[in-house]
Amino acid sequence: MGKKYRVTCDLFTIPLQKNESLLYAPRVGFICEANEDVLSLLANIDEITSENINEKQKGVLDRLEKNGILNGSREKTIQKYNPRTFEPTRLTLFPTNQCNLRCIYCYASAGEHAEKAMEWQYAESAINTIVKNALKNHHKTISIGFHGGGEPLYRWKFIQQVADYAETQSRKNHLNLKLYAATNGLLNEQQLEWITGHFSDLNISFDGLPEVQDYHRPLPNREGSFKYLDRTFRFLDSKGFNYGIRSTFSNYNIDLMEDSYDFIMSHYKPKSIHFEPVFQCGRCKTSSDYDISLDKFALNFQRIEAKHNNKKIQFIYSGSRVETLTDSFCGVSRDSFTITPDGYITACFEITSPDDPKSEKFFYGRINGEGELIIDEKKRKYLQDITVDNLEYCKDCFAKWHCAGECVARLGHDDLHGERGHDRCILNRKMLKSKLITILKTNSKTPDYSTQHK
Ligand code: SF4
Ligand code: SF4
Incomplete structure (x- = not known):
């Protein structure tokens, strides 16, 4: 009868040139090159036994079996997140829609709308909620992030009030607390000193080069912001504080990607460098002035990636995280508990x-006047x-x-849930x-997968 073979993992073929393809099993962490004969062998695997193939073909299938592709794979499980009840222990607050910069591509057009500031009761109720959930589910840690429509740290007193309350509550309940923020980095030394004593990390927007930062991210009076950012990075580096840099590339700086990377690497010590192409919305939504060629972005990114050899600093673009296996791009499908200044619960940071x-789809609840959470379960399920x-x-x-x-x-x-492409x-x-071709060419081991989420 002979031995039968079956493919027992997610296995993909990626065409290269001529008759070659890549065979890629992401959840096994396996990549190899395959010619048309191998692909045809796999396409007809159901009809094959060890008795109706030749020795060479048998060798190929045995190798795939040994590597966990056939006959019982050791696939990594991707943990599903779909708890029936809404019990988050991570919280994100949007303290304000105002900002002390006027970035030309700002998604929120921050500073151009009537001021909205989060009322204390929303923050207090949300913190009480995550503490209660952590205790109920025996979690040891709660975390609170500050993000924005505007610049979250611009409401400095509010931030300190939140930190103080969260610290008191977590101490009282024997919980660990993590505080972090996505910020434009316009902070003075007193603020930075306070942050290093209370926060675990920061994610700072900086567009890579002094002249680009000044052009992309000016103050309301058009003054450049680089000198303030430089002060921030130097201060944080002197304290060995954890922070990441996120840089945005428009048609103004797309040809300066490598220079930006070099500048950051030679001047500062971030734990991650995150490069993203500009996304058309907010302040630049009516103009294509800043639009870029994504081909150029890809080429420049790959060139930098090839020379990036500092393992302590992650170099990232969000859509090609080869080290991460996940079923969700971001927190949208994971009960992202994010409170807007008006007390709505939104699944999306933007x-x-x-x-x-878009709030019609992404707002799935609110905190009412009594500080209670009202969740629209139908929308929550749609997002999950x-x-x-x-x-x-x-x-x-x-x-x-x-x-x-x-x-x-x-x-x-x-x-x-619809079309991509x-x-x-x-x-x-x-x-x-x-990235996969590079892994194969450099004969590196398969990626060291984690199941982290953005
Ligand atoms: S859907 Fe997710 S990744 Fe996209 S803007 Fe919203 S939070 Fe960010
Ligand atoms: S969005 Fe595009 S690249 Fe991402 S998983 Fe879907 S088809 Fe693939």
């Missing part, structure tokens, strides 16, 4: 105002279901467990394919 038409295993479009995509269906706020349509989807596949 949908922060009820005036935004946006995991890559539920997305028909991504079903056969080799990038699915790394890209996880991309950012749903940037699809260009409002069916969040847009520019970022194409970019993600291109970037991931190139």
Whole structure:
């Protein structure tokens, strides 16, 4: 009868040139090159036994079996997140829609709208909620992030009040507390001193070079902001504090990507450098002035990646996280407990105002006048279901467990479970394919996978 073979893992073929392809099993961590004969062998695997193939073919299948591709694979499990009840222990607060910079591409057009400041009662109720959930579910840690529509740390007294209350509550209840923020970095030394004593990390927007920072991210009076950022980085470095840098590339600085990387690496000590192409919305939504060629972004990124050899600093683009296996691109499908200044609960960091038409899909609850949480369970379920295993479009995509269906706020349509195939989807596949080729060429081991989330 002979031995039978079957493919027992997620296995993808990625065309290279001529008759060659890559065989990639992301959840096993296996990559190899395969010619048409191997692909045809695999395509007909159901009809094959060890008795109706030749020795060479048997050798190929035995190798695949040994590497966990056939006949019982050791696939990494991707943990599903879908608790029946809403019990988050991580919280994000948007303290304000105001900002002390006027970035030309700002997604929130911060500073151009009537001021909204979060009332204390929303923050207090939200903190009480995560403490209660942590105690109920025996979690040891709660975390609170500050993010924005505007610059979150601009409301400095509010930030200190939140930190003070959260610290008191966590001490009283024997919980660990993690505080962090995404910030524009415009902070004075007193603020920085306080942050290093209370926060675990910061994510700082800095566009890579002094002249670009000054052009992209000026103060309201058009003064450049680089000198303030430089002071911030030097201060944090002197304290050995954990921070990441996030840089945005428009058509103004797309040809300066490598110079930006070199500048950051030679001047500062971030734990991560995150490069992203500009996304058309907010202040630049009516103009294509800042639009870039994603091909250029990909080429420049790959060139930098090839020379990046500092293992202590992560160099990242969000759509091609080869080290991460996940079913969710971000917290949208994981009960992201994010409170807007008006007390709404939004799943998305960029949908922060009820005036935004997208809030219809992304706002799934609110905190009422009595400080109670009102959750729209139908919307919550709709959002929870946006995991890559539920997305028909991504079903056969080799990038699915790394890209996880991309950012749903940037699809260009409002069916969040619907079609992909847009520019970022194409970019993600291109970037991931190139990374896999590099891994294969450099004979590196398979990526060291984690199941972290963005
Ligand atoms: S949907 Fe996109 S913009 Fe919104 S939080 Fe997720 S990654 Fe960010
Ligand atoms: S969005 Fe595109 S690249 Fe990402 S998993 Fe889906 S098909 Fe693949």
